[in-house]
Amino acid sequence: MEYTNKVLDHFRNPRNVGELEDANAVGKVGSPSCGDKMEMYLKIEEGIIKEAKFMTFGCAAAISSSSVATELLKGMRVEEALQLTNQRVVEELGGLPEAKIHCSVMVEEAVQAALEDYEQRKKQEII
Numbered sequence: 001m002e003y004t005n006k007v008l009d010h011f012r013n014p015r016n017v018g019e020l021e022d023a024n025a026v027g028k029v030g031s032p033s034c035g036d037k038m039e040m041y042l043k044i045e046e047g048i049i050k051e052a053k054f055m056t057f058g059c060a061a062a063i064s065s066s067s068v069a070t071e072l073l074k075g076m077r078v079e080e081a082l083q084l085t086n087q088r089v090v091e092e093l094g095g096l097p098e099a100k101i102h103c104s105v106m107v108e109e110a111v112q113a114a115l116e117d118y119e120q121r122k123k124q125e126i127i
């Protein structure tokens with residue numbers, strides 16, 4: 001299977017790239033198998049994700065998955081974001097080659113890590 005047009009579009013023009021300075025949820029993960037690294041930054045206010053940005057060093061699948069994920073995450077409630085699976089991301093991309101599915105799994109992990117970070121900060125009343 002080739003990359004879909006949507007994958008190529010998000011790879012060439014990734015949305016929401018960069019570091020979010022006032023993020024209150026940050027998740028950083030890496031995939032040793034293909035060397036991808038992903039950082040997910042979220043700004044959460046009253047349980048709603050107001051802003052989402054990412055920095056991904058990796059293949060086309062990793063970059064396009066991160067890009068559509070930030071679009072999906074904006075406006076989502078934290079509870080919804082916790083349910084965001086890599087399948088949902090792949091679906092949004094119109095599919096990924098089998099060998100590249102694991103790159104989308106990393107997005108799910110980055111989002112989960114960011115939301116965990118948010119919970120920790122809440123507990124410590126940093127936010």
Ligand SMILES: [Zn+2]
Pocket residue numbers: 034036058059060061062103
């Ligand atoms: Zn990859």
